[in-house]
């Protein structure tokens with residue numbers, strides 16, 4: 001509990017202007033982008049590693065839960081203070097400390113928005129490859145803590161693949177430097193365990209990432225299908241011919257119509273599925289690859305393939321893809337977005353399985369997929385005031401989890417476990433695997449004060465002193 005005395009200590013660390021305790025502020029910081037909600041006891045804004053270290057020292061002494069928060073865009077409840085505690089807002093801890101064009105790296109503070117890093121790297125002909133659709137606001141700290149991916153994942157990988165080094169404040173306030181400034185980092189991959197740890201292992205206060213060359217030449221196209229499964233098969237057919245596009249994204253009919261109603265782009269509303277494909281590379285090779293992709297798509301059942309002929313057309317296609325989540329608000333007030341992965345060859349089957357599940361439970365599911373990565377985002381739409389419909393959505397979600405795991409897939413590709421999928425962890429991991437993860441948590445955070453109640457269900461009395 002945050003007593004008056006602790007409030008006073010927080011004000012001494014952060015300054016009174018950087019500590020919030022009013023009821024209305026607690027309401028505002030009770031959410032992230034998931035449907036969950038909790039009330040914190042205080043919110044503090046950190047701007048230096050010393051601030052974070054002093055906070056953790058205090059929290060560890062007083063056994064207070066600390067919830068790191070970047071932009072709060074995660075979709076699994078990672079920032080929701082379900083057990084109360086202190087929200088550690090990192091959005092003002094946001095300096096780009098270095099762009100090193102020779103070694104193609106960047107050093108940033110955790111609250112730097114993904115887009116801000118892209119803008120700083122671009123004049124050097126470089127980009128940070130992970131590009132979640134939320135990139136305008138989502139922070140690099142949040143990207144690393146969630147293990148975020150994005151639309152370029154097929155060719156360039158995800159946050160995990162671009163992480164070189166971290167500064168982390170541990171549960172007791174100790175500051176450690178992990179990894180290195182370059183490709184080579186001898187010894188244990190200690191940065192790796194913090195990537196995807198969702199604020200449960202430590203607070204990330206500095207991040208060294210790899211940058212890659214900005215794609216100078218691209219070709220962007222959409223293949224139109226009257227059959228969802230054929231769209232999925234096209235993905236495998238393209239990759240098995242040795243072409244690795246930057247992007248292979250599927251949108252189903254419900255999603256296409258929602259986006260078109262919203263943006264009025266003239267998308268093919270009657271299509272069962274659209275496949276958005278982007279390739280990059282050297283100019284001459286690109287035309288050859290684009291022609292080959294057109295042929296493969298047609299052979300795989302595409303009724304039409306449209307090549308973007310201007311940057312404006314290309315941007316329209318990207319806008320369509322990035323607007324999916326928001327556009328769905330026109331159909332139902334809420335959705336549960338799933339994030340299961342399956343091996344790539346199972347994508348066609350999984351897309352049709354999800355469509356069948358929608359029929360089975362009489363609900364609307366709009367499908368988006370980073371299909372090239374086997375990462376599906378079925379959006380299960382519902383009205384939160386309709387309890388019975390919500391219950392059907394929960395059952396449908398469970399069927400989807402089970403099917404993905406049966407295919408050799410995972411519960412989540414990039415959205416994290418948070419609160420949302422915690423209850424399903426034992427479906428994906430054996431008791432031994434779960435105990436191993438709990439032991440790591442226990443070693444790093446013996447008092448269970450870092451984002452307690454997320455990812456792993458460990459009652460505080462089990463390990464806490």
Ligand SMILES: Cc1cc2nc3c(=O)[nH]c(=O)nc-3n(C[C@H](O)[C@H](O)[C@H](O)COP(=O)(O)OP(=O)(O)OC[C@H]3O[C@@H](n4cnc5c(N)ncnc54)[C@H](O)[C@@H]3O)c2cc1C
Pocket residue numbers: 032033067068069070071072073074075077078079090110131132133134137138139140141142143144145146147148149150151198199200202203204205325326414415451
């Ligand atoms: C419209 C929309 C589209 C999206 N598209 C994508 C997508 O394409 N790909 C994708 O991967 N995700 C996507 N997301 C999910 C989300 O944007 C990502 O998970 C993103 O990485 C979260 O960043 P954030 O700054 O908002 O982190 P937050 O939501 O603030 O935090 C996420 C988690 O990380 C922890 N955390 C945050 N900062 C730190 C830190 N410095 N140290 C330790 N722990 C920390 C938090 O405690 C929390 O558990 C989307 C979300 C929305 C709303």
